[in-house]
């Protein structure tokens with residue numbers, strides 16, 4: 537008997553799939569290869585899948601892969617932009633991954649009612665992560681969990697989001713410590729920017745954030761150095777970068793403190809601090 541096709545997921549896709557709560561129907565918007573739907577069905581995380589894409593080419597690819605996996609009967613393949621191929625309430629979970637934050641924000645804005653009717657959304661913007669979080673908060677979505685994935689030295693962020701669930705039950709996947717913090721308005725006054733920019737749960741609980749924060753700190757410090765060496769320095773840009781550096785520094789201190797970081801990372805970070813101290 538021919539072996540059934542099981543897609544091998546990259547760390548980025550694995551992270552996205554791992555955020556999907558067990559559900560009835562999952563919709564993957566911008567499905568391309570169709571791997572997300574196939575994996576969710578094969579892992580019994582969903583009993584039915586709707587794979588949507590704005591282009592016929594990717595849908596053809598998804599159709600072929602779904603067929604190889606023997607999942608044609610459980611998968612609806614639909615040509616539609618954004619959430620327009622879905623009826624209100626049809627999908628319990630909606631995945632939108634591998635697109636820019638602006639495209640994702642436009643897709644949600646264009647079909648806000650459908651997006652809010654879903655129990656959960658899993659979003660993985662390729663860029664402008666803080667702007668995505670701010671957009672979600674401003675539009676009535678709760679960010680229940682952030683996830684950092686590292687693939688070939690690139691950092692990807694995914695988030696479990698809901699307009700219906702507020703992160704106040706066990707099944708909302710939110711760490712109790714974070715829930716307490718987010719429910720404290722006084723505390724959130726100063727930590728909202730930190731939460732939007734980096735995700736408090738990642739700062740609190742993910743050791744890999746130290747790598748990411750060190751990476752962006754190096755990038756931003758180099759950018760400030762370049763700007764300050766320019767004939768006509770762009771002071772506005774420099775000030776904005778300095779603010780980001782201060783915030784990332786604080787996030788790194790907190791992450792180092794709270795995550796009980798292991799020796800290997802600690803020595804890596806110590807080297808970074810030494811380098812910085814030498815430069816200063």
Ligand SMILES: C[S@@+](CC[C@H](N)C(=O)[O-])C[C@H]1O[C@@H](n2cnc3c(N)ncnc32)[C@H](O)[C@@H]1O
Nearest residue numbers: 565566567568589590591594616617618633634
């Ligand atoms: C880079 S691929 C990402 C594929 C997959 N979601 C992943 O994360 O690996 C982006 C896919 O989104 C589709 N796409 C772009 N804009 C879209 C929109 N507004 N509605 C639906 N699909 C869209 C593209 O055609 C493409 O197949």
